Amino acid sequence: MAKPTPVASAEEAAAMRRRLRRLVAAVAAGSADAEAFDEAAEALAKLRDAELGPRKDRTGDGRENKRSTEAAVPEHFLCPISSEIMRDPVVLASGQTYDRRFIQEWLSAGNRTCPQTQQVLSNTIITPNHLVRSMISQWCTDNGITLPPVENQDEDLVTNNERETFRKLFERIVSSSSDLSEQREAIKELRLRTKCNSSLRAAIGERPDSISQMISVASSPELENSAEVVEDTVTAILNLSIHESNKKIIGDDPLAVPFLIKALQSGTMEARSNAAAAIFSLSALDGNKARIGELGAMRPLVELLEHGSTAARKDAASAIFNLCTLHENKSRATKSGAVDVTLRAVACAGDGSGSGSLVDESLAVLALLSGDHEAVEEVGETGGVASMLHVVKDDPCKRNKENAAAVLFAVCVYDRTRLREVAEHEKLNGSLGWLARNGTSRARRKAAGILDKMKRSMHHPHYSC
Numbered sequence: 001m002a003k004p005t006p007v008a009s010a011e012e013a014a015a016m017r018r019r020l021r022r023l024v025a026a027v028a029a030g031s032a033d034a035e036a037f038d039e040a041a042e043a044l045a046k047l048r049d050a051e052l053g054p055r056k057d058r059t060g061d062g063r064e065n066k067r068s069t070e071a072a073v074p075e076h077f078l079c080p081i082s083s084e085i086m087r088d089p090v091v092l093a094s095g096q097t098y099d100r101r102f103i104q105e106w107l108s109a110g111n112r113t114c115p116q117t118q119q120v121l122s123n124t125i126i127t128p129n130h131l132v133r134s135m136i137s138q139w140c141t142d143n144g145i146t147l148p149p150v151e152n153q154d155e156d157l158v159t160n161n162e163r164e165t166f167r168k169l170f171e172r173i174v175s176s177s178s179d180l181s182e183q184r185e186a187i188k189e190l191r192l193r194t195k196c197n198s199s200l201r202a203a204i205g206e207r208p209d210s211i212s213q214m215i216s217v218a219s220s221p222e223l224e225n226s227a228e229v230v231e232d233t234v235t236a237i238l239n240l241s242i243h244e245s246n247k248k249i250i251g252d253d254p255l256a257v258p259f260l261i262k263a264l265q266s267g268t269m270e271a272r273s274n275a276a277a278a279i280f281s282l283s284a285l286d287g288n289k290a291r292i293g294e295l296g297a298m299r300p301l302v303e304l305l306e307h308g309s310t311a312a313r314k315d316a317a318s319a320i321f322n323l324c325t326l327h328e329n330k331s332r333a334t335k336s337g338a339v340d341v342t343l344r345a346v347a348c349a350g351d352g353s354g355s356g357s358l359v360d361e362s363l364a365v366l367a368l369l370s371g372d373h374e375a376v377e378e379v380g381e382t383g384g385v386a387s388m389l390h391v392v393k394d395d396p397c398k399r400n401k402e403n404a405a406a407v408l409f410a411v412c413v414y415d416r417t418r419l420r421e422v423a424e425h426e427k428l429n430g431s432l433g434w435l436a437r438n439g440t441s442r443a444r445r446k447a448a449g450i451l452d453k454m455k456r457s458m459h460h461p462h463y464s465c
Contacts, residue, residue, distance in 0.1 A: 016043060016046055073085055073139075074139065076097075076132070077132070077135070077136050077139065079098050079099035079102055080096070080098060080115060080116050081098055081099070081102040081103065081106065081115055082099060082102045084099065085136060085140075085145075085147060086098070086099040086132070086133075086136060087099060087100075087101075087147050087148065088100040088101065088128075088133070089128070089129040089132040089133050089136070090103060090126040090127060090128055090129055091126065091127045091128075091129045092114055092121060092126060093114075093121045093122045093123050093124075093125065094114035094116075094117050094119045094121060096114050096115075096116050096117060097129050097132055098115070098126075100126065103115075103126060104126070104244065107124050107126075107284070108242045108243070108244065108281070109242065110242075110277050110280055110281055110315075110318065112124065112280070112318050112321065112322065118399070119399055120321065120360070120361070120364040120399065122325065122368070123325050124284050124322070158199055158202045158203050158205075158206065159199055162197065162199040162200045162202075162203055163203055163206065165193070165200060165203075166200055166203040166204070166207070166210075167207075169186055169189060169190050169193070170186075170190075170207070170210050170213065170214070172185075172186035173186045173187055173190070173213070173214055173217055174213045174214070174216075174217055180222055180223065183217055183223065184223070184226070184228070184229055184232075187214065187217070187218065187229060187232045187233055187236065188228075188232045190214070190232075190236045191232045191233075191235045191236040191239065194236055194239035194240055195239050198243065201239060201240050201242060201243040201246065202243055202245070202246075204240050204243070204246055204249060205243075205245050205246065205249065208249045208253075211237070211240075211249065211250055211253045211255070211256050212253055212254065212255045212256075214233060214236070215233065215253075215255040215256065215259045216255065218230060218233040218259075219255075219259065227267065227268050227271070230263055230267050230268075230271050231263075231267060231268050231270055231271040231274070233259070234259075234260065234263045234267065234271045234274045234275050234278065235270075235271075235274045237250060237256060237259075237260065237278050238274045238275075238277050238278040238281065241278050241281040241282050242281060247281065247282055247284055247285050247288065248285060248287070248288070250282060251282050251285060251287065251288035251291060251292075257279075257282070257288075257291060257292055257295050257297070258295060260275045260278055260279055260297070261275075261295060261296060261297050261300060263275040264276065264279075264297065264300035264301065264304060265300045269308065269309050269312055272300075272304055272308060272312055273304075273308065273309065273311055273312035273315045273316075274315075276301060276304055276312065276315035276316045276318070276319045277315040277318070277319070279292055279297055279301070279319045279323070280315065280318045280319040280322050283319065283322040283323050284322070286326060289322070289323050289325070289326040289329060290326060290328065290329075292323060293323055293326065293328060293329040293332050297319075297323070298320070298323065298329065298332040298333050298335075298336045298338075299336040299337075301316045301319050301320050301323075301336075302316070302320065302333065302336040302337050302338050302341055304316040305317055305320065305338070305341050305342075305358075306337075306341045310358075313358055313361075314358060314361065317358055317361035317362065317364075317365060318361070320333055320338060320365055321361070321364055321365050321368060324365065324368045324369060325368065327371070327372075330368070330369055330371060330372040330375065331372055331374060333365075333369060333372075333375075334369060334372055334374045334375040334378065335374075338365060338369060338375075339366070339369060339375050339378045339379060339382070339384075340378070340382065341362075342362035342363075342365050342366050342369075343362075343366070343379065343382060343383075343384050343387060345358055345359060345362040346359050346362050346363060346366070346387050346388075346391065347383075347387050359391075359395075359400065360397065360399070360400060363391065363400050363403040363404060363407075364399075364403055366379070366384075366403065366407050367402075367403035367404075367406040367407055370406055370407045370409075370410035370411075371410070373414060376407075376410045376411055376414045376415075377414065377415070379407060379410075379411055380411045380414070380415050380418050384407070384411070385408065385411055385418050385421050385422065386421070387404075388404040388405075388407050388408045388411075389404075389408070389421075389422065389425045389431065391403075391404035392404050392405055392408070392431045392432065392435055392447075393425075393429050393431040398439060398440050398443065399440070401435055401439055401440075401443055402439060402440045402442050402443035402446070405432070405435060405439070405442075405443045405446035405447050405450070406442070406443075406446050408422065408446070408450055409446040409449050409450050412450050412453050413453075416453070416457065419453060419454055419457050422450060422454065423454050423457070426451075426454065432447045432450055432451055433447075433451065435447040436448045436451060
């Protein structure tokens, strides 16, 4: 009788998962060769056997199929991203639950939407879902299933090989014996290597001063006018910022944020786009949001939102949105022209003249800014009410209708004279009444609130004068 294949230890399984993540990252980044695909398939097969045991013959007497049916995993125990049983379930601002390691990778890659609902997130905070975790634990106990221990992805990722690679790269960048061409090549190599190597990104934690050293070299008189060096340095900072523990290191560095802001103002379009993406990544921390706002990033971000390429405008919108979840930055965004730029983007999309306009992102920013009185006043004074009513009536996206209703509600609270314009539109179209019945829960609340104010104004005419 053949001996059963031994199940790997927790440490071996964790090592296999880390290896698989690195390979998948290379495949997703488009930098993998045929060998990497084969290696990923082999790693996946080994991990499956290590965690679930060797495959059994499913064409035999049907006992395996019966067991699988009996132990069918409840759908709400599976992570929507990985389709695996969640080991550390957490909740996003959208209310959806994911396994922590997979949603952290999603957010760290710069995404600011919920993968399931596509809702723009008001924040990127994740909260443990203790109830679901308890239910999963009980179900696993009842079915004799043992889940691998929760793995801390930021621990033990730095290998000696990558630590040595990082050291040598920075020696080439900062060494006085290196010539300019070698420094250029070393910065470019760091950019390329940190794109998909999480272990190399983690290595910066052991040398936090390396960020300032690299920026000092890139800002030297000999290299500061090289658009390529600036672009490579900005992108390397973006790549490094994806690693969670690096966000504070980079945010606290005295040269990093000013360098990104300068790149926003005068870099190539790719450098400006990646600088905005780096600011978005760093702004996951409230402390970084405050510092980035204080150092003057908002105005160049708004200018990029107005004049950048489609990709750059998306990055700028994401950064502005994240920064404005901190109240002090809302006023900075308004003073920098964010209301005018986003309103024009919505209006252009509405009349069909704005090719590539970012109406979803613009409405999300406007809804967030509606907590600032100056922003609300500007919306009312620049024809924004008509644009929001058009979105409520004609935009097919429920989330856009919700954000437009939020802006309208804020305007009606701040300036009751705008109720007359809203009431005339409602009398002809009934859009708010429809939204109060059929919109998202937030949209229904906002629409009902506006209708209630309209009703009160009919009994108190002076409200709308």
